[in-house]
Amino acid sequence: MSSPERDFVSAHLDDLHADLDAWLRIPSISADPAHAPDVAASAEWLAAALRRTGFPVVEVWETAGAPAVYAEWSSADDGAPVALVYGHHDVQPVDPLELWEHPPFEPARVEGADGPELHARGAIDDKGNVAMHLLGMRAHLAATGRDTPAVIVKVLVEGEEESGSPHFAALLRERADRLRCDVVVVSDTGMAAPDVPSAVVAMRGLADAEITLRGPAVDLHSGSFGGGVPNPLHAMATLLASLHDEHGRVTLPGFYDRVRQLTDRERALMARVPFDEAAWLAGPAASRLATGEEGYSTLERIGARPTAEVNGMWGGYTGPGHKTIIPAEAHAKITFRLVADQRPADLADQVRGWVAANLPAGIQADVHVPAGGVSPCASDLDSPAMAALLAAIGQANDRDPADVLFTREGGSGPEADLVDVLGAPLVFLGAGLPTDRIHSPNERVLLPMLYRGAEAVAHLWRELASVPLPLR
Amino acid sequence: MSSPERDFVSAHLDDLHADLDAWLRIPSISADPAHAPDVAASAEWLAAALRRTGFPVVEVWETAGAPAVYAEWSSADDGAPVALVYGHHDVQPVDPLELWEHPPFEPARVEGADGPELHARGAIDDKGNVAMHLLGMRAHLAATGRDTPAVIVKVLVEGEEESGSPHFAALLRERADRLRCDVVVVSDTGMAAPDVPSAVVAMRGLADAEITLRGPAVDLHSGSFGGGVPNPLHAMATLLASLHDEHGRVTLPGFYDRVRQLTDRERALMARVPFDEAAWLAGPAASRLATGEEGYSTLERIGARPTAEVNGMWGGYTGPGHKTIIPAEAHAKITFRLVADQRPADLADQVRGWVAANLPAGIQADVHVPAGGVSPCASDLDSPAMAALLAAIGQANDRDPADVLFTREGGSGPEADLVDVLGAPLVFLGAGLPTDRIHSPNERVLLPMLYRGAEAVAHLWRELASVPLPLR
Structure with a gap:
């Protein structure tokens, strides 16, 4: 026209x-x-x-x-x-x-x-x-x-x-x-x-957290200590594996308490948006399958539901070949996407509560949740x-x-x-x-x-x- | 004399x-x-x-x-x-x-x-x-x-x-x-x-493995894809968390099949070795507790039983602040300490079997187990x-x-x-x-x-x- x-x-x-x-x-x-x-x-x-x-x-x-x-x-x-x-x-x-x-x-x-x-x-x-x-x-x-x-x-x-x-x-x-x-x-x-x-x-809003797990005072020889003391990398794997439950839901205590639920009308309107999931998966995601929170469509998961993603994780020896150590520390960075009416300021307590509930014995955790975030x-x-x-x-x-x-x-x-x-x-x-x-x-x-x-x-x-x- | x-x-x-x-x-x-x-x-x-x-x-x-x-x-x-x-x-x-x-x-x-x-x-x-x-x-x-x-x-x-x-x-x-x-x-x-x-x-003998998990073709924006596609860091955490069972045993299929069990005489002889576990833990390990395979003493765990330790783990963003990505890859290095009569050459199949059994859906794994190792x-x-x-x-x-x-x-x-x-x-x-x-x-x-x-x-x-x- x-x-x-x-x-x-x-x-x-x-x-x-x-x-x-x-x-x-x-x-x-x-x-x-x-x-x-x-x-x-x-x-x-x-x-x-x-x-x-x-x-x-x-x-x-x-x-x-x-x-x-x-x-x-x-x-x-x-x-x-x-x-x-x-x-x-x-x-x-x-x-x-x-x-x-x-x-x-x-x-x-x-x-x-x-x-x-x-x-x-x-x-x-x-x-x-x-x-x-x-x-x-x-x-x-x-x-x-x-x-x-x-x-x-x-x-x-x-x-x-x-x-x-x-x-x-x-x-x-x-x-x-x-x-x-x-x-x-x-x-x-x-x-x-x-x-x-x-x-x-x-x-969506945004909040981020950085977690440092500490074990030995120094990197230990895995021949002398391996199998006998806690390994911070094992602990980090265990902790991060607990970030989502078997239904794809984030396990932070209270994480969903304030989430504004989608109305039937909103879900109906979202369902009208053409979305070629196969093409979306075949793009940069290069994924053979969609995953996420049970009970929601992919569009709802990525647009209307809160999520947690580990953005970075590191610790120990990362060079060529191998080095037989139990490292002193392990690190992870996590960001959370928030939906109305979640508040970024609530995340610090939620992350700390989650770490406290899922940290393997013998490991110390430092949890850093910066103030601010995005509503x-x-x-x-x-x-x-x-x-x-x-x-x-x-x-x-x-x-x-x-x-x-x-x-x-x-x-x-x-x-x-x-x-x-x-x-x-x-x-x-x-x-x-x-x-x-x-x-x-x-x-x-x-x-x-x-x-x-x-x-x-x-x-x-x-x-x-x-x-x-x-x-x- | x-x-x-x-x-x-x-x-x-x-x-x-x-x-x-x-x-x-x-x-x-x-x-x-x-x-x-x-x-x-x-x-x-x-x-x-x-x-x-x-x-x-x-x-x-x-x-x-x-x-x-x-x-x-x-x-x-x-x-x-x-x-x-x-x-x-x-x-x-x-x-x-x-x-x-x-x-x-x-x-x-x-x-x-x-x-x-x-x-x-x-x-x-x-x-x-x-x-x-x-x-x-x-x-x-x-x-x-x-x-x-x-x-x-x-x-x-x-x-x-x-x-x-x-x-x-x-x-x-x-x-x-x-x-x-x-x-x-x-x-x-x-x-x-x-x-x-x-x-x-x-x-003990030694074998090492390096594992690369691949998800998206490139690092993805966690706002656009977060909560909708598999994250290789989540997958690596889940995989590594499965390396040991709740009894502290390594979960590689067949890992213990050839392990020469300690005889009662050997265990009695080991028990005669003076070992101040509290002092050992208070040293470089700086650990408040000993961990490991159930049913064995610390000396047995670190000397006479096979173990698996993650020596390094990395992926995604590791710099200052945060970067809201789902990374394309995650990496881990693992070494295994072996005891008589385990064979380093058996580890490749065992590691592959373990990865295949514990890899989250939608993630590709490259498993590299170098030939050789130490008997x-x-x-x-x-x-x-x-x-x-x-x-x-x-x-x-x-x-x-x-x-x-x-x-x-x-x-x-x-x-x-x-x-x-x-x-x-x-x-x-x-x-x-x-x-x-x-x-x-x-x-x-x-x-x-x-x-x-x-x-x-x-x-x-x-x-x-x-x-x-x-x-x-």
């Missing part, structure tokens, strides 16, 4: 390509201190691009870590609602470099099965998702013939999301007055499939803001709003801080796909997704102005 | 001290290629010392690795049995250097609670044990007034024991004719305590050679031979190759103590142990000539 917004976007794809091409060449890896100048350069690039787009107010906000970029464009309309776009301009590290088919910071156009792709670190996560707002805003103004947007648009693009957003909540609190808004539009996610327009309605968040499916979002996505994809599906993001981000500090409801508009290899080699964006995303942005600003306040 | 042998040893302690002082200054660390010239110098020093002692035949035998030293002294007596002394002239590395109270290659005399000690790397393992044979041979000749020993004495001192004796079996096969003997006298072990004369009667070995408690050994140890320690205790060495060494290739029985005569800190900083020898060891050597050559053949 043609629209002025679509026409404008289609006529200006080269601008989007040029922007992305330039921005993706800046290796803004926030996790690596050596790339701090690149993260700063990325912020400056975005600030300039926002000014070029027409935002009257553009500022680079320094933090105790990497800089964020803020922009604001008021509306000439009295009482126009305020939308705050959230995204990030930093990117993941690129190791292992040898697995990239193209250098990660030299954007490469590749013809894929679903259309043209752009390969680069950050192509979708999150520079692609942010760049579509530049073209989207221009399309909104051009299509509506306005000089100012129909809603007040604020943009906040942080520089530390891939490092856990350590200074984001503080920034929000410090700038809360400037950031006041009626709705937050999160652009750091995606849709279920290229032909399945959808909106994320929840993100889970979820959108109201029936809010006016959600109605506007569904309308915008529907138009950009030639679908009825009722055909836009709801998905749940298994990952975690600082979005929960936006809810906590700003008190605004969230909606999610992103152009990513589950097959985009974010955080992995050969990250890509499917360019038609980005074009439709830019168009949806343009529709969204118009639609948001037309729904009744309050937006939540 | 005075004897000509003891009188000679007592009168020539300065020779033993001078020999050790010179030899221990040569840092013959076989594991470090930079020390190859020192290992060669150590071999040359020993060859010269053997010539000085009077051995008519002394040769340095080159190998594909470090040189061995061979010496031979025939007997004037027709039909004299042949004894082959085994030892090694290489030493362990010295890290961590900062924990040494004296520089490791500057021998230092220290007055200890049990008498004078000599501190140096190799003080007992194994230069002390070899050096006592120099003085012991002279004492034997002087005490018996002979020009040639009462038995034909061959000496083989290798240079790669601390590196796993990689070329030792080949050397034995190549030189089997020269090395033909009726008994092997292994001098690379020790006794239970300063006032507890004893003989090692068994050493266990055990002495016949009732052989003529053992009778001669007990008599010699008894005389050197003013004890009845029946009061010499039997111990079992939990470690593993190339001694099994001597049995396999030369077909001769083994007896063990060593001057070490469990408290000598071999392989650790501040290795020492208790000098009175060495003096008694030299005397025992002298008695042994005489005693061996008087017992009936064959010696086994």
